Amino acid sequence: LTQDNLKRIAAYKAVDYVQSGMVVGLGTGSTACHAVDRIADLLRQGKLSGIVGIPTSTQTHQQALSLGIPLSDLDSHPSLDLAIDGADEVDPYLNLVKGRGGSLLREKMVEGACKKFVVIVDESKLVKHLGGSGLAMPVEIVPFCWKFTAERLRLLFEDAGCAAKLRTFSETGEPFVTDNKNYIVDLYFKKDIGDLKAASDAILRLAGVVEHGMFIDMATTVIVAGKLGVKVLNK
Ligand code: DER
Numbered sequence: 001l002t003q004d005n006l007k008r009i010a011a012y013k014a015v016d017y018v019q020s021g022m023v024v025g026l027g028t029g030s031t032a033c034h035a036v037d038r039i040a041d042l043l044r045q046g047k048l049s050g051i052v053g054i055p056t057s058t059q060t061h062q063q064a065l066s067l068g069i070p071l072s073d074l075d076s077h078p079s080l081d082l083a084i085d086g087a088d089e090v091d092p093y094l095n096l097v098k099g100r101g102g103s104l105l106r107e108k109m110v111e112g113a114c115k116k117f118v119v120i121v122d123e124s125k126l127v128k129h130l131g132g133s134g135l136a137m138p139v140e141i142v143p144f145c146w147k148f149t150a151e152r153l154r155l156l157f158e159d160a161g162c163a164a165k166l167r168t169f170s171e172t173g174e175p176f177v178t179d180n181k182n183y184i185v186d187l188y189f190k191k192d193i194g195d196l197k198a199a200s201d202a203i204l205r206l207a208g209v210v211e212h213g214m215f216i217d218m219a220t221t222v223i224v225a226g227k228l229g230v231k232v233l234n235k
């Protein structure tokens with residue numbers, strides 16, 4: 001069972017939650033991609049109908065468009081029935097790190113507007129606590145004086161041994177630019193950042209910050225596909 005097979009298994013299970021007539025948030029990333037494919041399949045087979053998709057990135061918008069899924073946006077549908085998306089990390093309280101694909105702002109807007117938020121992961125994403133695995137904690141910031149904002153973010157978590165790095169394209173060194181024309185600073189922690197809510201508030205208080213990749217208390221269900229089978233974790 002490859003990791004991609006596990007992602008597909010979790011994604012297909014999540015699509016069982018989609019009922020005809022629903023307004024569905026369509027996530028971004030390699031796991032969510034399978035869920036979008038599956039929804040399109042069921043629409044084509046006539047097993048689902050009347051679905052309206054709300055994409056969380058231009059990438060997902062393109063995929064869904066090419067598959068013929070009817071699309072709309074939050075302006076037309078401010079409240080969604082369900083959203084399905086992947087995650088980079090899931091802690092035991094179903095808090096998430098998202099955004100290593102760079103779509104965290106639109107994901108958080110869409111997933112914050114839905115009644116049920118179903119997260120789909122392979123078991124490698126499960127962690128004891130967020131940000132502890134030494135992998136990136138993404139923060140979307142405005143490009144204006146990004147060094148100033150990156151340094152203020154680093155200082156916030158100096159005690160946790162934080163490094164702040166502007167996300168760039170490896171080949172060119174050019175800054176990564178989000179769908180919203182912003183930059184991303186990735187934070188790397190050597191030690192646990194402790195209270196997530198306090199960390200979130202501190203980050204969002206910085207004027208140059210747009211949003212961060214901690215999705216606290218947002219997931220209602222997490223579907224975990226592992227070698228020994230699929231687990232459904234509910235809030
Ligand atoms: O960037 C994102 O927010 C993605 O949803 C990420 O969290 C999961 O991407 P993956 O399914 O490709 O691992």
